[in-house]
Amino acid sequence: MAWSWEALWEWNAGKKPAQLRVQGPRPCARLCACAECNRSARFIGCGQRNCACALLPRVPVWWVLPSSLRSIRDSPSSHPGPPCVLELGMFPELNNLLNTTPEGAEQGKLTLLCDAKTDGSFLVHHFLSFYLKANCKVCLVALIQSFSHYNIVGQKLGVSLTAARERGQLVVLEGLKSGVDVFFRPREEPHPLQFLREANAGDLQPLYAFVRDALQPVDSGEAAWRCPVLLVDDLSVLLSLGVGPVAVLDFVHYCRATVCQEWKGNVVCLVHDSGDTEDEESDVLLNGLSHQSHLILRAEGLATGFCKDVHGQLRILWRRPLQPTTHRDRSLTYQYKIQDKSVSFFAKGMSPAVL
Amino acid sequence: MAVAGTSGTGTRSTGSMVAAASTNNVTSFQRRGPRASGADSGCSRLVSIAGTRRSVRNGQLLVSTGLPALDQFLGGGLAVGTVLLIEEDKYNIYSPLLFNYFLAEGIVSGHALLVASAKEDPADILQKLPAPLIDHSYKKECDEDICGHKMESDIKMKIAWRYQLFPKMEGRPVLSSGFGHDYDISKRIPQELIETSKWHGFFLPEKISSTFNVESCSLTSGYMKLLQFIQNIIYEEGFDGSNPQKKQKNILRIGIQNLGSPLWGDDICCAENCDASHSLTKFLYILRALLRTSLSACIITVPTHLIQNKAVIARVTNLSDTVVGLESFIGSEKETNPLYKDYHGLIHIRQIPRLNNLIYDISDVKDLAFKLKKKLFTIEVRENFYV
16 A cells, blocks of 8 residues: 555656655554654655554545545556656645646746735745746746845745846846836836836836847747746736726736737736725726636635634635636635745645644 | 655655755855845845844844834844834824834934934934933943943943943944843933934925925825935935945934825825825835835834725735834723723734745734833733633
8 A cells, every 4th residue: 555665766767756745634643653754744654664654554545645646656657757846946735736847837827826914925936936947937027025035035945046047047127126226317218117207107018018028039049948937026016106907907918918828928926905995906906817817826814813823725716718618617725834945735624733 | 844864765855955955056054144135236244233133033134123022023123124114093192102212222223313204303303212221220240341441442421331342443433232222211312322323304394395396206295305315315325335435334224204194295194085195105115115225224104094095004004014003092992991901002013024034923922012101111912811
C-alpha cells in the first residue's frame, strides 16, 4: 500500500521530490511514530519499515492524495511523468489546488484576484514567482509597493527578481517611484502614469502603450520566453487616483485583447472588494472583471473574525466559456494560513490547529 | 523550513533546497541588508541611526511612535517609509496626544521634524509637546556616568540626562540613543530641546497665497503646496540619499494634523459626493511614494468620523500602511457603562502593513483600551469581568 522513496524518485525522473503535499489532514497523525513522518508532518507512508502509516490497513490513505498521485500509487511505472513539479517556491499547495504546473500553465487566460476584508497580496507573489519559474516574460505593474518589497518576498519563494530583470524576463513599472517623477518633474513626452498630473484623469492609454511595448514578442529567432504575462497590483488604487472604473475596464480590455488573444499570454490583476462600503466604482470594476475572467481567486477574511491559525478563506472559481459540454462553473473553497515562506491550504474546518 | 535529514532521503531534500537557492545566488540565511527605502541604491550597510532599531522579524528599520505600549502592538514600532494614520476620536481630544508623542520622540531622538497643520502654528505645536521623563532618579547607576561624561563631552547639556555616549558625532547633539521614551504630559518640553532640534513647519494660512490658484491635477492647492514642501525638504536635506555629502543619516518625521478637514480646503468631510473626492487619496498616494523613497516616517490624523462617504474611508485606509483608530467614550453611552469605567476610550488597530514579508507581526490581542492619567497616556488590554 505504501510506496517507497525509490519509486517516487523514479517517476520524478531523478528530481528530488522536496515535499509531498497532500490535501487534507494526515489520518495517521497520531499513529505514525517513525522519525521521517513526524519530522516533516506531510508524508504519508515514508516507506520506512517501522512506519505505522503504511501498516495500518484501515487508514484510508488514498483519499488524502491529490488526484494526480492516485494513479501513480496504483501503477507507478505506467505513468508518463511527474504530474506536478513540487519545487520550492511559489506555493506548491496552491498549484495543486489550481491543478497547474509551471510547465503546463494555461495560456490566453485572465485571472482575477480579489480580496475582501483581508490582504490578498500573497496571491500576487504566488503568481509572480509562478510565471517567472514557468519561463514566461512578465510585466509587473506595481502600483502600490516598491520593487524591493516584491524582490525580498520573491527571494523567500525562490525567485530572484533582480536577476530576472537583468536578463530581460521581467519588466517592472514602479508606480511609486515613477509617480514622484511624473508629479514633481513633469515632462512633455507621455508617461504611463501621466494621469497623476491631469485634473480629470482621462484614460490609461499611455499605460497600455507601456504594457504593449514591454511584452511585445521579439522576433529574434530563438524563442526566449514562453508567453507574455501581465501582472497588475492593484487595479483598485487606480480608482483612488481619479481614474474612472470604465477607463480601467477599457484598459483591461485592451490588455486582454493584445496579451491574451493576440499573443496567447495571460493577464493577472488584483482588485479589492469594497464589501459593504457602498463603493459604486469599485463594484462596477469588480463585476465587470469577474464577468470577463476565466479564473477568480477570492481571498476573504473569516466571517467570524480574526483567528491566529486560519488567516482567511480562499474561494477558487473556474469560469469556462460556453462549451458544448456546458460545464457548470466549478468552485472550491479552502481556508489558508500564511507562513513565512509559504501558504498552507486546508479544507474548511481542517486546520491543523483544530485537529 | 529546513528538513534536516540524517537519513539519505532527508539530505536529498535539503540538497534540493540549497541547490535551488544557490542558483539564484541567494540563500535564505543571508543576513538581510538594510531595507532603507530609497537609500538602497548603492548604499552600504546603514550605521545605526539614533532612535531607530531593527525589527526582529525581518530586519526592517523601525522608529518609535513615542508610546512604547503602542509600539508593542504595532509590531515593535513604526517602519521607516510608512504612514501611520490615526483616525481621530470624536472631539479630537486624544489624537493630538498621539501626534505630540510622535513629535516629542523625534526631538528626543534627534530626528528632523516636519510639522504641517492648517489650524495651529507649528511653533505653537512644538511648544506644547510633553516633556520626557527624566529617570535618573530611578537609574542610580548612571549618575557617575553622567558626571563623568558631562565633563568630557563638548555638548552643552543643561539637563541631567541618561544617555549613552556615542563616539563623537559632530554637530548634532544626541540627547538619547534609546528607543522609546516615556513622557510626562503635565509638563512642557524644555525650550532647549526644541532649539537644538531641526524642524520645519508648514502652516497653511501662511503658505497659501491670496490669489486663487487654478487647481491642477485635481489636488486642492493646500495639498499641492504641502507635497511640494515635503518633497523640497526631503530633496534638500538629503533624506532620499540624493545628497551624498551628508555624513550622518537621519530620519525625517513628518506630522500632518487634521488632514482631510475643511481647513485644508477639502470638502470631503462636508458632503457625500464632493467634487474633489480624489484629492485626499491622491495626496496619500504621492505621500506614500515620497516616503517609500526616503528615510522618513509620517503620522497623519484624519477626522474619519466626519467623512460621510464610507468608500473614501476604505480607500484612505488602503493607501495608508498602519491605521489606528481612536474611539473615546466622551458623550457616548459607553461612558456610563460599568465595563468601561476604568478607561477613557478604545484603540482599534485596524491595519498593520506587510512589508517585505508575507506575514506580519500581529498581536493576538484585539481589545485595547486607553486611559489618560495625569502624567501618562496608557494603553492596556481591556479586561473583561464576566459577572
